[in-house]
Amino acid sequence: MNELERRIKAKLPGEDTGITVRRSLCDICAPGTHCGLSVYVKDGRVIKVEGVDGYPNNDGHLCVRGASNRQYLYRKGRLKYPMRRTGPRGSGEYERISWEEAYAEISKKLLKIREQYGASSVIWYTGYTKWLRPWLRRIAYSFGSPNYGTESSACAKATMIAWKDICGKVCRGDAKNAGVYMGWGSNAAFNKFTQAKMLRGIRERGGKIVIIDTRVTPTSERFADVFLQIHPGTDGALALCIGNLLIQKGYIDKDYIDKYVHGFDAYERLVREYTPERVSRITGAAPELIERAADVMGQNLPAISYTPSAAIPHHINGYNAMRAIISLMVITGGIDVKGGSLLGDSDGIVAEAIGFPSHEQEFCYGTRPEHLDKRIGEERFPLWAAKTNEMQAGDMLRAILEEDPRPYKALVALGMNQRMFLESDKYPEAYEKLDLIVATDIVKTDICDYADYVLPVCTSLERVNLKGYGNLLTATKAVVEPLYESVNDAEFLCELARRMDLDDNLLKAGYEADLRYFISDLPVTLEELQEAELPLPVKLDTSKPLGYYLEHGFPTPSGKLELYSETIAATGRADLDPLPSYYDAFNTADEEAYPLTLIAGARIANGLHSRMHEVPWARSLRPEPTVDMHQKDADARGIREGDTVEIYTGVGMIRVKAHITAAGLPGDVYMYHGYKEANVNNLIDRNHLDPYSGFAGYRQSRCNVRKAGE
Amino acid sequence: MKYIFDLNTENCVGCGACSVACMDQNDTDTERGEKPFRVVSTLEQGYRGETRWSYISVACMHCEDAPCIKACPCGCLFKDEETNFTIYDNTNCIGCHSCAMACPFGAPRFNEEGKMVKCDGCNDRVKAGLKPACVKACPFDALKMYSEDEYKQAHPARGIHDIVQQLLRQE
Incomplete structure (x- = not known):
């Protein structure tokens, strides 16, 4: 190996090696973090990633998920081109179509459904990742539907509304x-x-x-x-x-x-x-x-x-x-x-906790109709309804099946994975009731076998990003071209708005034009933000001085x-207490038959919901879906480390490996979620929901464990 | 300048970021059964009625008096004079596994052709003024690379380097 070959093998940037380092950001986890990425590129392909020194939050470092970005980008399951369903729902039979056909057919069908059944019959939902939310909310409102929903129906929102309930703000x-x-x-x-x-x-x-x-x-x-x-x-x-x-x-x-x-x-x-x-x-x-x-x-x-x-x-x-x-x-x-x-003052996503005025919120709510029908979950979960502006997606399955409060006809699902919901495997029943399902994602997920159109979207490395951190702001360029025929989710929505000819010039203007609109009052341009080595300070601090609310009221x-x-x-609901009273949080299953407590979704470092399970490097650190249980519970059932076991409830059963640890208490079993072959959320009753927030009781339900085959 | 890898066991939580960074740097193909040069593990042990956890990240320790170098019959392994990392040229490797038998840390691995591969401390990166991939990634400030002088000054608390050197001397 000569000197140059060695330098290329070591991935050293330089003119001789043809390797350049470009700046992007990781959006594998939530927008509160979005660490800076130095992306090593050679011949138009990413060959390595690392953290950006001096960057807010990560300062040169990366977590185990962020370090997996190259495989997250290039993994095998990437959706490549738009597809139209040809077989029955669930058959997985699809044919390749052009984006032109996809836009023409989807926009026509959406308009027809709106005309026949009303705008509220269309659900606009997004799972991961979260950066695209302003565009989805905007199109839902421009279209006229109150049913904009997100995976925040099970994320930080309940925490946030509890703060709002007491203090008025988060x-x-x-x-x-x-x-x-x-x-x-x-x-x-x-x-x-x-x-x-x-x-x-x-x-x-x-x-x-x-x-x-x-x-x-x-x-x-x-x-x-x-x-x-x-x-x-x-x-x-x-x-x-x-x-x-x-x-x-x-x-x-x-x-x-x-x-x-x-x-x-x-x-x-x-x-x-x-x-x-x-x-x-x-x-x-x-x-x-x-x-x-x-x-x-x-x-x-x-x-x-x-x-x-x-x-x-x-x-x-x-x-x-x-x-x-x-x-x-x-x-x-x-x-x-x-x-x-x-x-705090901002609920922004792109410019979350940004500390200076952007037009993001105006963008989100600018086309919201004055009168909107009831959202999904609005009546059932009044606190959720009072303190958020979105549907409670945990109630989506019931709402579609029972047509309550109205029949639903279409679902536009961006990065949706039904595995996050209780009794996930019941979703296909609800899908059968819909005339149109459009699914976009980076990779194929369960809903893609049922959608009428499956559309490929790209990662943060393949698009322009705008992102605020406290009083710092940055923008990045795409470090590589979008793979295959993928587009960015926001561009997809903007084009859909054009094809439906919605009364919404900002959406029709396109993604980058919208980003420019967000920062149009600030003394920086998108280009300046992109060219700077690090996020730039933007000083117009709008937060209220300390003690402001004590003086002026909350x-x-x-x-x-x-x-x-x-x-x-x-x-006026008798079952809801204005005081923060305590009540038992188990489901009603028989304690003798199901003496163990199932904690579904307790975090592992190399997982991020379902999204890292098919990324080989991350997966290699814990290759098998594994339940963590206490020695006492294992001994009582003749279970040893590494045995295949079954976790079962009155609702379902999954087969996983056992790991024995004294980290938890006897009686408690911990299982990570999102595995296709062992989806723990199938074990929990769909009505096991917090009556205030509508949040699913993932972390406490009764179960039992046995050695497989017994 | 000689360099030393050290792991502060007070800070390591076994998250695996170093391991994945190593895989990214070295194009480790886990789907074909390749293992990373750096591995993490969590040890849980009973001790006087209590449970104790320790978290470690291990790769080639780049030993001062490296047993693998002595064990190799083909002279594939040697020290980089500048960095003191234990590096290799496996052109003449006959796949005898002598290095692996001699290594107390399980550092040498064998590729599909049966030839030895291992952590080279990201030797070329370090010579170019960059950090090893694993050290660069470590989000908990646990894994570090010191120059000899820095190491003497820092006296890293609960570092793994000292412990390992003591163990090697006892052998």
């Missing part, structure tokens, strides 16, 4: 100044490296860390001053008990409560019932440890809490648990104060922080 913790970090289900040291840094920062300046989790984790082991290991679904009871102790021990801020809090007396009466002894029986945590957690919190105020997007809300009592957790910051005077929880019905939710009271 808060984030002021980690730089907080005295104590309460991590509920937080395993940041394992799966969120950007936050692991924050934990180290809190530690180094003498702050305290309390971790509440059902499992022992690197975070609980390395960072926790107090670690409470509790049974799944009991966080709410624990939070009420800590509230009780904070009151009794005099850690609360009475002046603050008098001035800014609504419903304290009723809250106090509620929490009084949650004594350490009683809550110890519910949660499994020792009474002394609960007292210690309350002391550590009370003596190190202000406190902030961190709850990952899904860990708490994935229980059918999760919404109230979230409110009980937030209430602790309320009664200790920790909202809208330095070192506490700060109210944007809630009472103008105060609502321990007693007037929004919930106004629903």
Whole structure:
């Protein structure tokens, strides 16, 4: 091997090697992160990726999923060209068509359905990834449908609406100044490296860390001053008990409560019932440890809490648990104060938490009709309805099957994977009721066997991106041409708007024109953002000064922080409590037949829902769908490490490998989701939903496990 | 300048980012059964009635007095004078696996032709002023590469390099 061959093999950039490094961003996970990527390209192909030094969030590093970007891009299952269904639904029989045919036929059919059945009969849904949401929302409204929905129906939205319910806006913790970090289900040291840094920062300046989790984790082991290991679904009871102790021990801020809090007396009466002894029986945590957690919190105020997007809300009592957790910051005077929880202003996706005015929100809502029909899930989940502007997709299966509140005729599904929903395998029954299904994705997923049109879209490396990080903004160019005949999802929607001739000039103007519109008031251009080596600071900070809401009132019905939710009271629903009361979160299955607790979707580092399972490098780290279970439960069933086992419920069964670990408590079994051959969501009843938020109770349902073949 | 790889076991969580970065750098074809040069594992052990977890990331340790170099009958393995990494030219490899038998860390692997391949510390990248792929990726600041001087100054706490050197001396 000569010198040049060696340099090429080592992938060194240079004129001699023909390797260039281009900047892009990773959008495999959620827009709150979107790390910077240095993409090594040779002869028009990506040959390697790494993190961009100095970039917000990742500063040169990549997580295991981000490091897999090259295979995510070039993996085998990529959809290559538009296809039209030729056989019966589910047969997988398709023929290749041109984009021209696809646009002509889809737009004609959508317009016909609107004419015959009304715009609301068309559902516009998106799963992963999330960057395209502004365009999907926009086209749904321009078309006239209220049924815009996203996978946020099971992601961070329940957490966010709990914050909105109490404070009027979503808060984030002021980690730089907080005295104590309460991590509920937080395993940041394992799966969120950007936050692991924050934990180290809190530690180094003498702050305290309390971790509440059902499992022992690197975070609980390395960072926790107090670690409470509790049974799944009991966080709410624990939070009420800590509230009780904070009151009794005099850690609360009475002046603050008098001035800014609504419903304290009723809250106090509620929490009084949650004594350490009683809550110890519910949660499994020792009474002394609960007292210690309350002391550590009370003596190190202000406190902030961190709850990952899904860990708490994935229980059918999760919404109230979230409110009980937030209430602790309320009664200790920790909202809208330095070192506490700060109210945020932006719900943006492209320009999430951007800190300066963009036109993204105007774009999202600019064509929203004044009168819209009821959304899917609107009546069933009134809190969801009151605090979000989208349908509750967890109710989609029922709504289509029961034609409630109306018949549905078409589904435009961008990156939808029904495996995220409970009883996923029942979706084909609902698909049969639809006249038109259009599915776009990077790779083939289950819905692609049922869709009438299957269309290929591209990854973040193959398109222009615009992205905000705090007060920094960036744009990237495509680092390689879109593969095969794929297009970017937003361009697809823009072209669809043109073909249907919707009354929407911004959508018709196209993707890049829309990006320019977003930033049209800012002193930078798309080109300048693309040319800069790193995201550029854009200083027009619009966030309100600290204490603004204390002075001017919170944007809630009472103008105060609502321990007693007037929004919930106004629903008039007897089954919903304005106070954050606790209730058992199991399903109704027989405890003797199903003595184990199934926690579906507990995270693994190399997975991101279903999206990394077919990426060989990521998959190689845990090649088989595997259940984590405790030695005691394994021994009782004659199960050994690596055995093939069956997890079963009254609803279904999956076959997986067993991994025995003492990380969880006896009785709890943990199974990651999204596997085609072992879809854990098929084991959970479709009605196992939180009555407030509509979120699925993935993390707590009854099951049993047996050795395969017995 | 001589370089040293070190893993801070207090920070490693066994996430696998280093391993995938290694696969990306070296075009590891896992679907054809190839294994990465760097592997991660989680060890869970009972200790006095408690459970303890340790997380490690292991590849070629680039030993000072490397047993694989001595074991190879064909002179395929040698030290890079500049970086001190244990590198190789497998043109003359006869696939005898002597290096693999001698290596305490399981670093040598064998390709489809039966010839030895292994982690070369991203030797050419390091010589070009870049970090090894695994070190560059590590999101938890666990895996590092130090120059000898930096290493002496940093005295990395709970580092794996020192432990390994002690073990090697005992052998």
